[in-house]
Amino acid sequence: MAETLAVHPPALRDLGILARRAAGLDGTALLRVRPRAGEPAGLARVFVTTPFGPLGCRSIAAAPGRESMVVRADAVAAAAEAAAAAGPDPGGGPVTLDCGAAADASWPGALPPETGFELIDVVPAPVLLDLDEKARAVTRDTPTPLGPPASLLDQEVLEVADGDRGLRAGVRVREILALTRLGFIPAEPPAGEPVRVSARGRWTRLDGRFGTVFSRAGFDVIAL
Structure with missing residues (x-):
């Protein structure tokens, strides 16, 4: 039986973009939809896997056919494109997408906590x-058939700190590539365009204008 996802028409474009970008980075990318606890009915967190390790996430007005369903991102991208081409429902209701077979067993691990992150x-x-x-320049100079080498992805290239609370964290190339390749920050942002770096234990999050990247391994909050 195919998995279904009911999407409010204004959110269809955002869902399609997220799924298409994830599938463009990795043809086997997965998409997971989970209703947000404590949020109005119909709003869900939509996660996608990336070949760099971190998860991408957007909040989208959608409701999965079952709790926390997992499907292929390319199937969602194709379904969203077909629904957009067909036009809106004359009744103005949600659009139901056929998202293909379930892929729960292939999901790589736990989801990040919904609350408790500290900026x-x-x-x-x-x-x-x-x-x-x-990072792109290094990859062009030393190409590999499997994409950026792990040694590059694991490089900590930025440190953020809050001296008043005695906290610091390192940002790796993995997190940066996931944030930029998923299009979560503008291609030509103004100088003051913010990206918020938050953490909870071993989980961290980078919040751009258009989405969030979550990462767990190698990105700890450490007391100074």
Whole structure:
């Protein structure tokens, strides 16, 4: 039986973009939809896997056919494109997408906690785009058939800190590539465009204008 996802028409474009970008990065990328606790009915967190490790996430007005369903991102992208081409429901109700077979067993691990993240610092988006470009340059100079080498992805290229609370965290190339390749910050952001860096235990999150990246391994909050 195919998994279904009911999407409010204004959110269809955002869902399609997220699924298409995830599938473009990795043809086997997965998408997971989970209703948000404590939020109005119909609003869900939509997660996607990336080949860099971190998860991408957007809040979208959608309701899965069952709790926390997992499907392939390319199937969702195709369904969203077909629904957009067909036009809106004359009745104005949600659009039901056929998202293909369930893929729960392939999901790589736990989801991040919904609450409890502490803001550490705000980084200008142009700084992250500059670091992204430097990582791309290294990849062009040393290409591999499997994409960026792990040694590059694991490099900690930025440190953020809150001295008043004695907290600091390191941002790796993995998090930056996930944030920029999923299009979660503008391609040409203004100088003051913020990216918020928050953490809870071993989980961290980078919040851009258009979405959030969550990462768990190697991104700890450490007391100074």
